[in-house]
Amino acid sequence: MQKLMLDYFEKKLNCEKKRIEELLKLMIKNETIGSKSEISSELSLYDNHPSDIATELNDIERGMAFSENEKSMLKKIDRALENVKNNTYGICKVCGKEIPEERLDFLPYAEYCVECQNNFSNLKQRNIYDRPVEEEVLGYPFGKGKDSNKYDTGFDSEDSYRAVESYNEIHNVDENYEPEADYVEPIEKISNEQYKNQLPD
Template structure:
């Protein structure tokens, strides 16, 4: 098979990269940053940390661009050497010919197929198991829910850990059934009682205490 077309493409791209490196003076990486020459300063001593951070970012970006071009140049040189040796266009894995469509898209291709995607681990943080077990009820205190999963046996007086018969999310026993307008508490006459299960439980408890 005649690979003259691909050889011209590779040689043209090689000249473009070499010229780009010359025009950009290898992205200025031959200058020393520590001396301040890369930023035009005689010294970095009196510079604000943000200025040095910006210089470092630009420097790392230039290094990434230079590395990318050097890697591409290395691949092109390798492919040109293959053409000279008569091994170009042969898959290094299977030994079969690489389809022209793939070489047209990537003249430096070494295999018939692109490398398989890297395996992405499906492991999830162990904390997610706890989050899924939590049942978020309206009005519940999130801290109390999370604190109830504390494996530590250190419980202090006044701890916010939920007790078995505690109304979750409330500080006082009557809070589950009292409410006010949007303005908040403006007087006892503005307090509304919701006669729900908490109200009934609270009233039963009050009756028991009065009868004792």
């Protein structure tokens, strides 16, 4: 790349870096990031409604996401500025071809050419139903669930649960609930009529 274009992109990268640093300072000043003042202003969160605490936590998480996004951009810009100094700016990190100036003008910290970036973008996303490849080799030693071995009398997932549960017993303590047992506190046995009779006339 020509020296004139390198200087142009270096200037553009420095302007973008300055803009992001100003934005981060503004976010700190406006308490968008790094502020726990609302949470720390109370002695206890115990009396607050759970939705209030969730809202405050959501604000903190959103601020952290904003902050991390901007810091990630700064890292990319710093790498691009380092590449300008090393005379490797504008070269794709994968294929080694030159990145078109139009792409760099739009995205000055681009590390990949359009083709390589498209290859990254087209990688198959993992699905929530994808299973680890090891399962193909290992199989399912305890079955996939209660109905997986309907006609098999082997050791299935329910048997494994019962085996583990047997270690959770406390001896000399009755853990089973008995409906006929009386679980009412003595103070709660007082009827309204008894209470009224105790009041002075």
